[in-house]
Amino acid sequence: MDRVTQATRVLIVDDEPMVREVLERYLKRSGFLADSVGDGKAAIAAFDAARPDLVLLDLMLPKLDGFGVFRNIRARAATPVIMLTARGEATDRIAGLELGADDYVAKPFSPREVVARVQAVLRRPSREPAGEGRLVSGNLTLDATSREALVGDEVVSLTPREFDLLYLMARNPRRVFTRSQLLDELWDLSFEGDPSTVTVHVRRLREKIELDPSNPTRLITVWGAGYRFEQ
Secondary structure, X not given: OOOOOOOOEEEEEOOOHHHHHHHHHHHHHOOOEEEEEOOHHHHHHHHHHHOOOEEEEEOOOOOOOHHHHHHHHHOOOOOOEEEEEEOOOHHHXXXXXXXXXXXXXXXXXXXXXXXXXXXXXXHHHHOOOOOOOEEEEOOEEEEOOOOEEEEOXXXXXXXXXXXXXXXXXXXXXXXXXXXXXXXHHHHOOOHHHOOHHHHHHHHHHHHXXXXXXXXXXXXXXXXXOEEEEOO
16 A cells, blocks of 8 residues: 555545545545545534544535635644635635645546545655755755754744745755746646646745745746746
């Protein structure tokens, strides 16, 4: 059994019973442990009870919407979250990514695609970045072993995906990465060709590591090309 799926628990949060049933069946078939609930308040209770390794989270939920559930989870844990969004709802998708969601899947979706996204998100944090060790650039320190980032002496809270993105770019200073290259490298899937998730993650990283996020000196935009890291 893949080390990603062995004893790995996924919490499915969706108000549609058929969606929960299908996703639970496909995840279990792929070797995951899976639980499911149908509203936001039940999701928080289930998260506290089971402490899942990943959450599949629909945004449109009764009692408490997906954004409220996400904020509640993130206030206590860095558990990866994949948001389930209605196709074409770009505003919700971007809002979820800005909050720090690790991925999204647009409805209607293939259950196999959802399983693949779950595996990809869980696999990335379980791998140490290439070049294991500490990277130091000015007042920024990245530790690949502990997956910890510091600005000066202050620990910066990064999601697994944010850490991977920053570490990759810091390990390759002044190399220009296109959004497509970053998607291929870090998200493992084509992400339906949507570069917005990279843009959102870069913006969030700037807010956390730059002295003035509106005038970044580390994560630089190369217009018409992509991004590069300046030491």
